[in-house]
Amino acid sequence: MNVFFRIGDKFSDKLYCPRLIHFTYIHTYIYIYINIVLQALTLQTVSSLIKKEKSGPSIMLKNYIAKQVTSDELRTLITCSGRFVLHSVSKDPYDNLALEDYLFRHTPLPESTSATSVKNNRLFLYINNPCCVIGRNQLLWREVNVSRAIAQGIPLVRRLSGGGAVVHDWGNINYAHVTTRDGFTRTEFTTKLVRWLVERDPTTLYSRLQATDRGDITLDGTHKLGGSAFKIGARGRAYHHGTLLVDSQLDQIKGLLQSSQGIPGVTWTGSGVDSVRAHVTNLPGSHSVTSIWETITMGFQRDFAGSANNHVPPNSSSHISQHVPVYSCNASKLQIAEVQETAQKLRSADWVHGGGPPFSVHFGPPQTMPERNVAVRHGIICATDIVGLALGTPFAEFCRTSRAVHGLGVDSL
Amino acid sequence: MLSRSVRNSIKSQSIKSMKLVPTSAKILVSHETINANLNKRCYSVYNKTNYNKNQIKFTNVSCNFNYNLKRFNSTSVKVPPMAESLTEGSLKEFSKSVGEYIKEDELLATIETDKIDIEVNSPVTGKIVKLNFKPEDTVTVGEELAVIEPGEAPAGGAAPAASDAAPTPAKEEAPAQTQAAPAQTQAAAPAASKPAAPTPKKEAPPAISLEEPVRTTSFSRNENKIKMNRMRLRIAERLKESQNTAASLTTFNEVDMSAVLEMRKLYKDEIIKKTGTKFGFMGLFSKASTLAAKDIPGINGAIVDDSIVYRDYCDISIAVATPKGLVTPVIRNAESLSVLEIENEIVRLSTKARSNKLTLEDMTGGTFTISNGGVFGSLMGTPIINTPQTAVLGLHGVKQRPVTLPDGKIESRPMMYLALTYDHRLVDGREAVIFLRTVKELIEDPRKMLLF
Numbered sequence: 053m054n055v056f057f058r059i060g061d062k063f064s065d066k067l068y069c070p071r072l073i074h075f076t077y078i079h080t081y082i083y084i085y086i087n088i089v090l091q092a093l094t095l096q097t098v099s100s101l102i103k104k105e106k107s108g109p110s111i112m113l114k115n116y117i118a119k120q121v122t123s124d125e126l127r128t129l130i131t132c133s134g135r136f137v138l139h140s141v142s143k144d145p146y147d148n149l150a151l152e153d154y155l156f157r158h159t160p161l162p163e164s165t166s167a168t169s170v171k172n173n174r175l176f177l178y179i180n181n182p183c184c185v186i187g188r189n190q191l192l193w194r195e196v197n198v199s200r201a202i203a204q205g206i207p208l209v210r211r212l213s214g215g216g217a218v219v220h221d222w223g224n225i226n227y228a229h230v231t232t233r234d235g236f237t238r239t240e241f242t243t244k245l246v247r248w249l250v251e252r253d254p255t256t257l258y259s260r261l262q263a264t265d266r267g268d269i270t271l272d273g274t275h276k277l278g279g280s281a282f283k284i285g286a287r288g289r290a291y292h293h294g295t296l297l298v299d300s301q302l303d304q305i306k307g308l309l310q311s312s313q314g315i316p317g318v319t320w321t322g323s324g325v326d327s328v329r330a331h332v333t334n335l336p337g338s339h340s341v342t343s344i345w346e347t348i349t350m351g352f353q354r355d356f357a358g359s360a361n362n363h364v365p366p367n368s369s370s371h372i373s374q375h376v377p378v379y380s381c382n383a384s385k386l387q388i389a390e391v392q393e394t395a396q397k398l399r400s401a402d403w404v405h406g407g408g409p410p411f412s413v414h415f416g417p418p419q420t421m422p423e424r425n426v427a428v429r430h431g432i433i434c435a436t437d438i439v440g441l442a443l444g445t446p447f448a449e450f451c452r453t454s455r456a457v458h459g460l461g462v463d464s465l
Numbered sequence: 466m467l468s469r470s471v472r473n474s475i476k477s478q479s480i481k482s483m484k485l486v487p488t489s490a491k492i493l494v495s496h497e498t499i500n501a502n503l504n505k506r507c508y509s510v511y512n513k514t515n516y517n518k519n520q521i522k523f524t525n526v527s528c529n530f531n532y533n534l535k536r537f538n539s540t541s542v543k544v545p546p547m548a549e550s551l552t553e554g555s556l557k558e559f560s561k562s563v564g565e566y567i568k569e570d571e572l573l574a575t576i577e578t579d580k581i582d583i584e585v586n587s588p589v590t591g592k593i594v595k596l597n598f599k600p601e602d603t604v605t606v607g608e609e610l611a612v613i614e615p616g617e618a619p620a621g622g623a624a625p626a627a628s629d630a631a632p633t634p635a636k637e638e639a640p641a642q643t644q645a646a647p648a649q650t651q652a653a654a655p656a657a658s659k660p661a662a663p664t665p666k667k668e669a670p671p672a673i674s675l676e677e678p679v680r681t682t683s684f685s686r687n688e689n690k691i692k693m694n695r696m697r698l699r700i701a702e703r704l705k706e707s708q709n710t711a712a713s714l715t716t717f718n719e720v721d722m723s724a725v726l727e728m729r730k731l732y733k734d735e736i737i738k739k740t741g742t743k744f745g746f747m748g749l750f751s752k753a754s755t756l757a758a759k760d761i762p763g764i765n766g767a768i769v770d771d772s773i774v775y776r777d778y779c780d781i782s783i784a785v786a787t788p789k790g791l792v793t794p795v796i797r798n799a800e801s802l803s804v805l806e807i808e809n810e811i812v813r814l815s816t817k818a819r820s821n822k823l824t825l826e827d828m829t830g831g832t833f834t835i836s837n838g839g840v841f842g843s844l845m846g847t848p849i850i851n852t853p854q855t856a857v858l859g860l861h862g863v864k865q866r867p868v869t870l871p872d873g874k875i876e877s878r879p880m881m882y883l884a885l886t887y888d889h890r891l892v893d894g895r896e897a898v899i900f901l902r903t904v905k906e907l908i909e910d911p912r913k914m915l916l917f
């Protein structure tokens with residue numbers, strides 16, 4: 053306010069103009085000055101805001117508490133309607149997959165099929181120890197360098213959903229989104245996931261992350277950050293699970309999966325699903341696995357919140373029940389029989405080696421002469437023209453021990 | 466309810482004929498009588514050709530009705546819609562086969578497309594009548610995948626064995642049958658055995674049909690059906706294949722073991738002290754076989770495609786009994802090893818076999834087999850050839866027998882019968898007999914082995 057009077061005073065001292073002009077001059081200047089001041093103020097605030105963003109990703113504080121649940125509580129949770137996020141403390145890949153399957157099979161369908169009924173969406177997050185995971189209908193030896201994996205002590209897992217081969221380690225977050233079959237699309241969850249990640253770190257990630265229609269997450273369209281696989285059950289449920297590379301040690305992972313050209317001299321025939329190979333990379337910007345884990349949980353809580361349909365845990369404090377609740381459990385210590393049975397089945401050599409479709413292998417030049425064929429069904433050799441190779445030998449044993457005997461000098465099988 | 470063709474055929478009939486058509490229910494029941502009535506009533510009114518035409522159409526219609534009725538008894542399972550706008554998938558496998566019983570909501574098939582794995586569950590409980598596709602076929606959404614005839618699985622154990630897992634032993638049948646005699650429990654028994662795992666055969670008599678008199682005590686009539694594991698199945702296949710491809714014949718001979726036993730008695734302790742090897746007679750027989758095989762190379766050969774492969778090395782497979790079963794580790798280059806070295810190898814391989822450490826390389830690639838049935842006390846027998854080998858020498862038990870010596874005297878000697886099963890495609894009878902005779906001579910006088 054003083055400013056105006058001062059200006060007015062200054063001008064009134066110096067100007068010898070008629071009163072009218074004097075008046076307009078003052079007002080124009082006042083107007084101009086107000087505008088300039090206001091603009092300056094807004095510029096300041098904008099620049100300060102920009103400065104804040106440039107200083108690094110915004111820290112979103114964790115606003116939930118993951119409640120530990122016992123086996124019985126978990127069983128009730130899963131079979132009653134309501135949405136929640138489940139964290140797994142266990143890092144055993146077989147147990148985590150078994151729990152995921154249990155969650156998928158026992159999530160209840162919404163009571164009515166009308167458009168207004170809300171689905172029981174569940175999110176299951178877990179991290180696995182380093183392991184190689186292939187799809188249900190893949191040929192193990194074509195996708196994974198089995199001898200190297202065994203030499204490095206890395207377990208092999210064949211999951212229950214389709215898709216290709218991936219390698220997990222502690223820098224990789226696995227998520228599983230259980231929902232209903234109606235209106236299930238492959239991109240509904242990945243688009244949301246991309247949005248949560250971009251909101252977390254817009255400066256580095258804005259317009260670089262994309263969710264493709266196959267359900268993958270790519271960076272700049274060239275590198276892959278995460279893949280997905282899906283499973284639809286005829287009882288009206290579906291799930292979408294996938295990986296997200298945050299902080300993986302990619303060099304160690306390289307070499308476990310077979311290259312796309314395959315092993316020279318070895319030809320595979322069979323209807324196993326091929327992996328679509330891509331260059332992989334970690335999420336840019338140095339993020340920790342924990343922070344991304346929290347981002348995903350909070351994103352799910354926000355986007356899938358719905359007042360009437362959240363599972364209200366008993367004895368909960370009121371502020372938690374307005375969001376989607378978060379629970380955590382240890383998949384390896386659960387006492388649910390179905391989970392243990394599934395984990396056992398996933399661990400068995402019958403499933404890992406023998407679970408894919410029948411196939412046959414042709415060994416030929418340049419690595420081996422003369423040419424030989426082996427036909428395998430359920431992981432057991434059922435026909436071969438190699439003299440001295442007994443039918444009924446498991447293919448895994450053949451790869452491990454006797455190839456040299458028969459002159460099939462092929463490594464990396 | 467009516468298919469398009471039937472509707473069209475009805476429309477194409479003239480109105481007069483339509484009026485003569487009674488209601489649809491009656492058509493289904495007795496179309497022949499209706500035709501007969503028409504025949505009687507209308508023969509004079511319509512000319513013959515016209516009427517015949519109508520009649521033909523009429524029977525077509527009724528045939529279609531019957532056909533449609535049959536179809537509605539079964540449930541058709543269609544390929545379910547997949548996510549988004551995907552229309553095609555690849556059928557991965559059927560988890561049940563035609564003729565098996567499936568429960569409602571049990572897994573019937575899995576389809577995979579573009580990273581989505583889709584489960585198809587059965588909508589009804591019933592018997593699978595038809596499966597339309599093979600694994601790895603492309604299926605489109607809406608196509609018929611399978612046809613299931615609704616119905617409960619029949620009671621009393623006549624359900625065919627469906628599951629891959631080993632069915633639990635039919636112990637439920639035993640108590641059911643022990644109670645079968647009193648008539649009151651006969652109705653209860655099949656009901657008790659019904660919830661059990663599927664019992665094997667239709668011929669297994671349900672408790673009701675027994676007509677035997679009442680017994681105060683009954684014996685166990687247990688059957689334990691364990692599904693063969695895949696290794697066993699393949700081994701069985703292989704053995705059968707050997708029988709089918711090779712023209713197997715067996716020739717016998719007997720050998721006087723007194724010289725060998727005496728040699729063993731003389732040198733056994735010295736050998737153990739000197740080298741630690743236990744001196745049996747497998748080493749001697751191996752040596753004798755390799756020497757005889759030098760004369761008859763066919764014994765050590767193999768048929769590959771349309772040619773015979775003769776080898777100058779002799780890898781002898783020795784049959785060893787382990788707790789897991791019979792394994793045949795191979796002694797490589799037995800023709801170049803001495804008797805004691807062969808014995809050492811045998812001991813090493815059998816310890817490996819008994820501790821389950823035998824690798825596949827140890828077990829494959831033999832050219833000749835020696836099988837010792839004598840340790841179990843056999844008298845005579847015909848061993849079976851391991852494909853792709855050509856011959857197998859079987860040793861049997863050493864038994865004291867009175868024999869006539871060349872000079873006419875009769876003495877009691879420890880005699881062993883030898884059997885050589887050979888593949889006649891490669892080795893003639895004369896050659897096989899000569900081989901066995903050579904082995905016999907070398908064993909009866911081990912000093913001869915020094916000469917060759």
